[in-house]
Amino acid sequence: MKDDNMEKFFSDNRSAFDDRTPSDRVWNLIERTLFGGTHIGVWNSVTIWRAAAVVLLGLCVYQFVAPRLGPQVLDRLSQQEFRDVESFYAAQISEKVSLIRNDESFTDDQFTQDFEKLEAMYAVLAEELKRHPSQKVKDALVLNMLVRIDLLNQLLQQQEELKQKKNLPTEV
Numbered sequence: 001m002k003d004d005n006m007e008k009f010f011s012d013n014r015s016a017f018d019d020r021t022p023s024d025r026v027w028n029l030i031e032r033t034l035f036g037g038t039h040i041g042v043w044n045s046v047t048i049w050r051a052a053a054v055v056l057l058g059l060c061v062y063q064f065v066a067p068r069l070g071p072q073v074l075d076r077l078s079q080q081e082f083r084d085v086e087s088f089y090a091a092q093i094s095e096k097v098s099l100i101r102n103d104e105s106f107t108d109d110q111f112t113q114d115f116e117k118l119e120a121m122y123a124v125l126a127e128e129l130k131r132h133p134s135q136k137v138k139d140a141l142v143l144n145m146l147v148r149i150d151l152l153n154q155l156l157q158q159q160e161e162l163k164q165k166k167n168l169p170t171e172v
Contacts, residue, residue, distance in 0.1 A: 082138050089145035096152035103159055111155050118148045 022030075122144045129137045 078135075078138075082141075085142060086145070089142070089149065093145065093148055093152065096149065096156060100152065100155055100159070111151065114151060115148065118144055118151070122148075 122141065125137055125141050125144060129141065
């Protein structure tokens with residue numbers, strides 16, 4: 001009797017059951033129950049393959065586009081970085097030169113000759129950078145500026161030591 005009632009219930013309400021479909025989770029549970037716990041492996045997952053395809057597509061696009069855009073962008077960044085470094089050191093040099101020139105006791109001809117030689121070498125390197133830009137030339141320009149700053153610092157230190165000696169009281 002129960003089977004007849006159940007069959008009648010299903011046949012009467014069949015349309016209510018046909019319009020709904022169970023989710024994938026429900027079907028997976030049914031499949032595991034029927035077939036003894038069959039598990040979908042990681043490599044059989046569609047999501048993993050989709051993600052791998054997206055990553056592969058991204059790498060292919062990068063390999064295609066990067067060589068065409070990369071050197072230009074990197075070169076512009078490198079040039080801007082060099083200009084920033086150059087302007088910083090040039091400001092340091094001009095500040096130190098003005099300090100030295102304002103001192104009346106400045107009479108070091110050797111310093112003047114060395115400094116002028118370094119400025120001439122800098123001008124030659126700057127022209128070389130315009131003709132054949134390379135990292136070695138940029139490094140040489142920065143090194144030239146650092147040597148000039150060091151030379152100026154040494155001279156400023158000598159001037160400071162002379163001032164201190166002049167200000168010391170003489171003992172009798």
